[in-house]
Amino acid sequence: MITIKNLEYRYPKSKRLVFKDxxxxxxxxxxxxxxxxxxxxxxxxxxxxxxxxxxxxGVIEVNGKDVSKRTAEVLSEIFIVPEEYDLPAISxxxxxxxxxxxYPLFNEAKMYEYISAFKQPQDINLGQLSxxxxxxxxxxxxxxxGVKLILMDEPTNGMDIPSKTIFRDVIRQVVNEDRTILIxxxxxKDVETLLDNIIIIDQSKIILNESIADIKxxxxxxxDSTIDLxxxxxxxxxxxxxEGGAR
Amino acid sequence: xxxIMNLLKWDITTNKRLYSLYALGVFGTFFAIMIFPLISGSKxxxxxxxxxxxxxxxxxxxxxxxMMVLFSxxxxxxxxxxxxxxxxxxxxxxxxxxxxxxxxxxxLFVLVFVPVTLLVLAVTADLLHLLTGCVxxxxxxxxxxxxxxxxxxxxxxxxxxxxRFCDEVLIAxxxxxxGIMCGSIWTKRALPKSIGLGIAFIMILVTIMPIYGxxxxxxxxxxxxxxxxxxxxxxxxxxxxxxxxxMACIAYKVFVNRQVTEQKLRHFKFFGSK
Numbered sequence: 131m132i133t134i135k136n137l138e139y140r141y142p143k144s145k146r147l148v149f150k151d152x153x154x155x156x157x158x159x160x161x162x163x164x165x166x167x168x169x170x171x172x173x174x175x176x177x178x179x180x181x182x183x184x185x186x187x188g189v190i191e192v193n194g195k196d197v198s199k200r201t202a203e204v205l206s207e208i209f210i211v212p213e214e215y216d217l218p219a220i221s222x223x224x225x226x227x228x229x230x231x232x233y234p235l236f237n238e239a240k241m242y243e244y245i246s247a248f249k250q251p252q253d254i255n256l257g258q259l260s261x262x263x264x265x266x267x268x269x270x271x272x273x274x275x276g277v278k279l280i281l282m283d284e285p286t287n288g289m290d291i292p293s294k295t296i297f298r299d300v301i302r303q304v305v306n307e308d309r310t311i312l313i314x315x316x317x318x319k320d321v322e323t324l325l326d327n328i329i330i331i332d333q334s335k336i337i338l339n340e341s342i343a344d345i346k347x348x349x350x351x352x353x354d355s356t357i358d359l360x361x362x363x364x365x366x367x368x369x370x371x372x373e374g375g376a377r
Numbered sequence: 378x379x380x381i382m383n384l385l386k387w388d389i390t391t392n393k394r395l396y397s398l399y400a401l402g403v404f405g406t407f408f409a410i411m412i413f414p415l416i417s418g419s420k421x422x423x424x425x426x427x428x429x430x431x432x433x434x435x436x437x438x439x440x441x442x443x444m445m446v447l448f449s450x451x452x453x454x455x456x457x458x459x460x461x462x463x464x465x466x467x468x469x470x471x472x473x474x475x476x477x478x479x480x481x482x483x484x485l486f487v488l489v490f491v492p493v494t495l496l497v498l499a500v501t502a503d504l505l506h507l508l509t510g511c512v513x514x515x516x517x518x519x520x521x522x523x524x525x526x527x528x529x530x531x532x533x534x535x536x537x538x539x540x541r542f543c544d545e546v547l548i549a550x551x552x553x554x555x556g557i558m559c560g561s562i563w564t565k566r567a568l569p570k571s572i573g574l575g576i577a578f579i580m581i582l583v584t585i586m587p588i589y590g591x592x593x594x595x596x597x598x599x600x601x602x603x604x605x606x607x608x609x610x611x612x613x614x615x616x617x618x619x620x621x622x623x624m625a626c627i628a629y630k631v632f633v634n635r636q637v638t639e640q641k642l643r644h645f646k647f648f649g650s651k
Contacts, residue, residue, distance in 0.1 A: 141638060142638060150616060152448075180471060181470070182466075182467060182470055182471070182636060182637035183636050183637055183638065184634065184636055200470075200475065200476055200633075201475060202380070202473045202474050202475050202478070203473075205471060205472065205473035205474070206473035209471070211469060212464075212467055212468065214464070215464060215467075216462075216464040218391040218392070218394075219389075219394050220391065220393065224390055225391075227390070227393065228386055228387040228390045228396070229387065229472075231383045232380075232383065232387075232472055232473040232474065233473065257394075377478055
């Protein structure tokens, strides 16, 4: 579980606070979607959750541990897949060889299974891959690490259409009671059927943090119906939808 | 210790292309300097070989040692080089190891791994220089190969025995810690920046000291006057040690508080940071 208490953050060169007194609780074993306008602070929030940025105030805890302390124990529970990623110019086998000792639960067979699912060759030099391919390989590695929290920033950007379907299938496979996936995206159509919970951030505040099941109840929709996230986002942003409104 | 070794392996493997280029450059420089007298004609063949093939290091220990110090210094200022670029910072910061372990790994890299590699490269370049010398000699009828003289061990022994402990070690520690501190602060162009900072510091001292009636030229004599012979080494030792500790603390604090964004020194929290 991720708990954020009274978070404050400002970039070193800026006087403007990106977050002020932000509070958020993200439950375990679900796929959460983090939505917001450009510049709302989605990527910054992911970086703060993974201790890539250190907060100016407040605390972020992952399973009760303060992430800003950057202990090996905390870091071995979190993996971030950034929007753009550059992998070193080494073979996949070498990459796995030097990274797996840091992840005790790493499952190499699973990683190759995911890579096959994405129709990527296994004998590859990471430096020669396109951005989309790098993203797939890095994502496969992330999913095989066995960490409890995976943070993904725009995971479907740069992916071809078949890969987006495979991405959804693979993500569904890996989520269990212990594992939480937080996806920050503007490509809501790509993850519409995947998400269990929606978090919308605007002007440094969480304006919605609600499960898809509850949103459906609020809207009077059946359980097997699909929510149009784009429409929901617009409703929330314009104030036409309130969390728990109908309940 | 196991984690630090894993970090070292991770560092060397993920940056192997960059490190290989460095090594190639260093090897090329060593070899070029060693072979220069032979190909430039600046020395006669007789002066170079005088009937024997000797290692370059055995005859020019100071040049080889200076080059080793120069290359080591460059690498000292590269302690934070893996943090150069956003993607690299993400990779290193997210590795499940404490920041202390990551700092120790980089220290090991620049203080042990690099000097050992430089020594191996120097010896290999010298051996290649010997082989090239053999070819040169074989191509000339007027010179004859008499014997090989591999004088590497005397060189090493001379180098070690020439270090007079205390003074040199203290000064070297100051130099090393300064390089590490500057390398921790700057991920890009740390070497010219550290040289610039050093020059600026000396210039400020030279400007400020006369205001307080202190002459830089007379400073050693003034200190000697102030402290007696017994106290002077102790005071020097304490002052240098304190400077070392201060620079080590700055280097450590900057290194462990690094974030994914580019930071200037003023953005680092030195007190009360986690």
